[in-house]
Amino acid sequence: MSSTSTANRTQLIPVNSNVLLASTPEGSEKRNPLHPSVILLFGWLGAQLPHLLKYVDSLRAVFSTSTIVVIKSSTSYYITSQTQLESLLEPVVDIIRHENGVSPSRGVLIHVLSNSGGFHFVTLRNALKKMSISDNDSRTLSFPSTALILDSVPGDNLLKSTISSLVPSKPILRLFAVPPMAMLYAAFLVAHCFIGGNPHIFRELRTTLNSPNLLPSVTHPTDVKATPRLYVYSTADEVTSARKVAKHAEEGRAKGFDVAVEKYATSPHVSHARNDPERYWGAVTRLWERAIAVSKGLPQVSSRL
DSSP states (O other): OOOOOGGGOOOEEESSSSEEEEOOOTTOOSOOTTSOSEEEEEEEETOOHHHHHHHHHHHHHHOTTSEEEEEEEOGGGGGSOHHHHHHHTHHHHHHHHHHHHSSSOOOEEEEEEHHHHHHHHHHHHHHHHHHHHHOOOEEEEOOOOEEEEEESOOOSOHHHHHHHHHSOSSHHHHHHHHHHHHHHHHHHHIIIIIITOOOOHHHHHHHHHTSSOSSTTTSOSSOTTSSOEEEEEETTOSSSOHHHHHHHHHHHHHHTOOEEEEEESSOOTTOHHHHOHHHHHHHHHHHHHHHHHHHTTOOOEEEEO
């Protein structure tokens, strides 16, 4: 499915420096039960708003009555404490919890673009996990539909992916840009892992994405079939290794996850929707249809929100 026309394009309303809310089109007050309540779109590193808007427009064309939340990604992530990052995502947590409290909840679609988008998703999950533990309200949950789109993610090499994303391609410019980038990378590892005591950023990313409870208090905590996954990647991607993405998908299948794969041959990093929009958005539509079908058979369990 291609993007909507410029005339029908939605606006992105800033909530804070990292979070934006897509405006709601006229006539969408009546909620379609087949559309997710919330769509979380995690942008790639340094993605410009016009580029993110193209994804928003296409998501809106498929799911016209969903609340679409955009989470931006920038280099400031690497010099910001996890506490501050979680604080920036508090509005997203509030939206998820509010929409999940509306009966019946229509579910959450998670759309992650690139490794940097994945890092922000991990931050959101950690924030939700802390809130679900601290809330003492015990209740019975019936879990809504949930699904995960992994576009050009996950890789496993931060330095390589950062250089490929940010460093100019001209050899003379790369010669001057790579050394300071490597120094910043080393400083980040020391601060994040050795001083901060955090797990390696890619290890945490890959582990989190292959765990059943992706959104604590929303997703089923143990059912591996509850949240279908769609991997979209390309052998032409110079930022995220196709081999690493394929390996992660196979690891998910081995754990019993519902995994679908769209492997492209020529599209660059996070360019698969532009390369073949009909194929891309068709796969997204099928993914959500699977999520709806799966959620209808899930049992209720007692939990603490």
